[in-house]
Amino acid sequence: MFCFQCQETAGNKGCTVQGVCGKKFDVARAQDLLIYVTKGLSAVTTALRAEGKPVAAEVNHLVSMNLFITITNANFDRKAIEKRITETLACRDALRKDLSDASKLPKAATEEIPESAYPERAAEVGVLATENEDVRSLRELITYGLKGLSAYTKHANALLRENEEVDRFLQEALAKTLDDSLTVDDLVALTLETGKYGVEGMALLDGANTGAYGNPEITEVNIGVRKNPGILISGHDLKDLEMLLDQTQGTGVDVYTHSEMLPAHYYPFFKKYPNFAGNYGNAWWKQKEEFESFNGPILMTTNCLVPPKDSYKDRVWTTGCVGFPGLKHIDAPYGEVKDFSPIIEQAKQCPPPTEIETGKIVGGFAHAQVFALADKVVDAVKSGAITKFVVMAGCDGRAKSRDYYTEFAKKLPKGAVILTAGCAKYKYNKLDLGDIGGIPRVLDAGQCNDSYSLAVIALKLKEIFGLDDVNQLPLAYNIAWYEQKAVIVLLALLYLGVKNIHLGPTLPAFLSPNVANVLVKNFGIAGIGSVEDDIELFFGKE
Ligand code: FSO
Ligand code: SF4
CATH class of the missing domain: 3.40.50.2030 (Rossmann fold)
Structure with missing residues (x-):
């Protein structure tokens, strides 16, 4: 096996014997094959659409669920994954018959893989099957972004919302990761396009959630x-x-x-x-x-x-x-x-839960709630009571090095307000950081997908302050990542033009030096340093 899709990958290089997450060798292999056959199916659906033929919503759901299953810490059940492989191959083969011209399909869309050959074929189609490390890096960056996007579309689908355009792109992009004729430049462009659809996917889910359950409130x-x-x-x-x-x-x-x-x-x-x-x-x-x-x-x-x-x-x-x-x-x-x-x-039949803590935490600062407070927020910025917002969205994880985020939150200058989403918040949402004129210093927008809200808030502030560029706002990004949903959030932010995002606690192992360089040069992406150095970097010397 070889897996380097999450932040906790062994040695920040790759898990090769068993996942740090607990994913066993045979499960990792089965996931590789599931991704491969899903790409094959996506090549068929992409060809069908090119011939003007519709693709059923059930097929879109099959693709996104397959990707979701392979997200870190989702599915450890080899038999269940193999069942999905069999279903996907059957779907692929049935749909291929509807094509007028199947001659240009890649091997993944046509090859027969009997169940007995799953382990053997799985061993050949994993991440390392792509030899060029930059192409591999970009293919995986795109694939992980698409996994995150699939998770979000799946949640929208559960609320009976669909966006065929997002599914179309998702499948086309998956199919393109099989295409050896694409250059590094083509793949960089596809990476940014993935971010564009990341925004669409999160908007779809935001509409589904707020449509069904109302707008989050304090x-x-x-x-x-x-x-x-x-x-x-x-x-x-x-x-x-x-x-x-x-x-x-x-x-x-x-x-x-x-x-x-x-x-x-x-x-x-x-x-x-x-x-x-x-x-x-x-x-x-x-x-x-x-x-x-x-x-x-x-x-x-x-x-x-x-x-x-x-x-x-x-x-x-x-x-x-x-x-x-x-x-x-x-x-x-x-x-x-x-x-x-x-x-x-x-x-x-079970006893009640044992209490492990008491008290309350405050949240609900998604876009509508923050817009409702906009006057107060703008006044606080104008008066200098709020000096800066720091987006600290993303994930939490096991690594001790993530204590950085707790320390960073504690050491923030008094005028700084944290905007958060995702489970990264647990590193500081139980600290007593107080408020600024009634505005809590930790504004929790919600789940990782609600990072969309943070982007919408940033765009609104840009408009209110009459700025031309979102990067002119008093807003810094210090994001923690762990799994692939954070990848789509990152790509979405890049697509929206956000620069100088700091990503930690380590940069992804799947970024080759050249690909990392592209992100550094074009977007100012950086890692994290010591808490003191980073506070100085974001806020200047006290
Ligand atoms: Fe997991 Fe956390 Fe929400 Fe991430 S609980 S790690 S980006 O926030 O996805 O699922
Ligand atoms: Fe390793 Fe992360 Fe892959 Fe699990 S998901 S096998 S920890 S890289």
């Missing part, structure tokens, strides 16, 4: 516990949460959010459920301790599953893209209700 979320048994829901899928809340009404079982599900509390819609109790725990990587002490069942709706300990394994349930051998999986087709009753029954 909300205090309880981080303590109640006395009833509870179900902990993690991941990003708000539709799953809605179904779980509906089904737990009147059962005496409370529902708590975990990690990236915290921002659900900010939506008006979810406030109507009396048993929506609060948020339990922190970012994904602390789950081994927190799932233990939660005592009740846990529902993983998307990525960020850490291989579970035997002591609580029987309480972890999966749905959607998530899979792990031995865990129980519940699913239903898009638009249909998932039956979560076995989870609720299990919860009733």
Whole structure:
């Protein structure tokens, strides 16, 4: 195996024996083959569209779910992944028959791969199959961006929103990563185009979420516990949460959010459920301790599953893209209700959660809420009470080096306000950083996909202040990344013209020196240094 798609890759080079994430060799191989056959299918759908033939929404869903399954910490179940490979090959072959001219298709779109040959073929089609390191780097950068984009379109699809244009691009770009005639320049252009569709995909999801659940608003979320048994829901899928809340009404079982599900509390819609109790725990990587002490069942709706300990394994349930051998999986087709009753029954037999902390955290600063506060924010900037905004969106992770972000938040000058989204916030959202004239110094827009809100806010501020360029705002970017959704967020920001983004705690291993250079030269992308040096870099000498 060779995998270097996330920030925790071994030695910041690549996982070759087993993933640091716990992904086993055979699972990594199966994921490589799933990506390869999905690219093959995408070459067929792209050719169909070129012939003016429509592609069904189910096929778009198959492609995006396949990509989502391969995101870090989503699916560790080789058999489930192999089943997807078989389905994808069947779909590819059926669709290919509709083509008038199949002569120009790449091998991935035509070759037969019997099930018995999956491991052997998987070993030949992974990341290292591309020899030129710059081409490999760009192909992977694009593919990881598309994985992130797929996750976001999948969530929109769950709320019955579609954008055929985004799916068309996604599949065309996947197919292009198989095309040996593309030059490095072509691939750089495709990388930026991926960012453009990243913005589209996040806008689609933002519309789906706010259309279904209202605009996030300032909300205090309880981080303590109640006395009833509870179900902990993690991941990003708000539709799953809605179904779980509906089904737990009147059962005496409370529902708590975990990690990236915290921002659900900010939506008006979810406030109507009396048993929506609060948020339990922190970012994904602390789950081994927190799932233990939660005592009740846990529902993983998307990525960020850490291989579970035997002591609580029987309480972890999966749905959607998530899979792990031995865990129980519940699913239903898009638009249909998932039956979560076995989870609720299990919860009733469990003791209530053990309290691990008390208090409240505040969030809900997505675009509409910040626009509502715009006058206050603008006045604070004009009066000099707010000197700078720092976008600290992205991910949290296990590495000790991520303490940098806690220290950075603590050492920020008093006039600085953090704009955040994603699980990176857990590095500082429980610090008491206070407020500036009633504006909290940590403004949490929501999940990683709500980084879209931060971009919309930046564009609005540019307009209010009458600037020509978003880079003239008193706004710095110090982003933490971990998995592939952060890649699409980064590409989206680059597409919007944002420069001088600092990315940490390490730069991606999949950037070859030349590709890294392109990003440095054209966009001023940089890593992080020491907290003191970076504070000075962003704010000047005190
Ligand atoms: Fe995982 Fe975090 Fe939201 Fe990332 S919980 S790491 S960019 O924020 O994706 O899924
Ligand atoms: Fe390694 Fe990350 Fe890939 Fe897991 S997802 S195998 S930790 S690079």
